[in-house]
Amino acid sequence: MRLRGEIKRRRIIEAADKLFYQQGYQQTSFTEIAAASSLNRGNFYYYFKTKDDILRAVIQMRYQQLQSMLASWDEEFTDPKERMKHLGYFIQSQEDNLVHYGCPQGTLISELSKEQSSLYSEATELLDVVLKWLEKQFKALDYADKSSIMAMRFLAKIQGISLLANVYRNKEFLQHEICDLLAWLDKV
């Protein structure tokens, strides 16, 4: 049945998403994804032909989730600074995941960057969608041609904080530095 197939497909993607995040892409095997989604290894190939196909689907799902989250803040708030602050609040709410596994976008791209994979460029779009959104907010704050560098800088701060919070498993640092980042946002 069509519907049930879609549900199973979805379940595979969600299991893979979680495992890729927690263990890394290379480190995660077909067998593990199948087990996590309670699916037989053989049947697996009915839904996805290669491991790269699964990653592609995971990237696409993450992309859409990111985009709809950013869009919801655009709708809910009119002040660009308020919108960007909500990105900070969201990061703070993810402290458990962040200190254990790092930034879902940053760590994935960083991993793919080391192998010669065509998926690397697809994965960079996960950071790009955030970058473009930040740029749009800074443009709305009349940063004009400075918007691009401000967006990059904002994203770099987030990535640096995430990485150190991850390496040292330090939630306090994460919370404190994101607060600091939001204060910086008020000043600029």
Next chain:
Amino acid sequence: MRLRGEIKRRRIIEAADKLFYQQGYQQTSFTEIAAASSLNRGNFYYYFKTKDDILRAVIQMRYQQLQSMLASWDEEFTDPKERMKHLGYFIQSQEDNLVHYGCPQGTLISELSKEQSSLYSEATELLDVVLKWLEKQFKALDYADKSSIMAMRFLAKIQGISLLANVYRNKEFLQHEICDLLAWLDKV
């Protein structure tokens, strides 16, 4: 002969160091390291019993290189700010490697953080040695109990800049943001 053995061992470590950096640890096989160091795969095990042993040796070599670099700046300059600036200059000089493969310390630890490896804690010492050095410099600048957070912040900035420069293969961003970081250092 003892000496020749040490030379070969060294050659293996250097080949592994390069490959682990450029391809990642998981992604690099024994065969590749053997080929890169012009050594027979079988003979390989005379020098290292397991792949983890090689990584351990690589970490140790990187650790000593880092430490001696930092120590040389301590000797050469008396002003702590001047010392820390040289870390920035060094990063700028590494632009080619950084945009292609990211920070050698950050990317390795980030990768190991995703597997349940005892080597993770050994690898964190590669960032720790820099962190402690930075802390010492900030202490010399009378930051007292603020030294620790300042060192973390400095390191986070570097990691964020490195990651974005790597993801977007952007040397201009790297150069510009490190300049900005050094300017920040003058102000604080």
Next chain:
DNA sequence: GTCTATACGCCGATAGAC
């Protein structure tokens, strides 16, 4: 659509001749 059985290669690692 689901399952079993299995191909095939590369992985890290070992044994043992020289």
Next chain:
DNA sequence: GTCTATCGGCGTATAGAC
């Protein structure tokens, strides 16, 4: 110290019965 030969296991992926 150096080499050849090879093991056992797990990786992705496939063929084909049901």
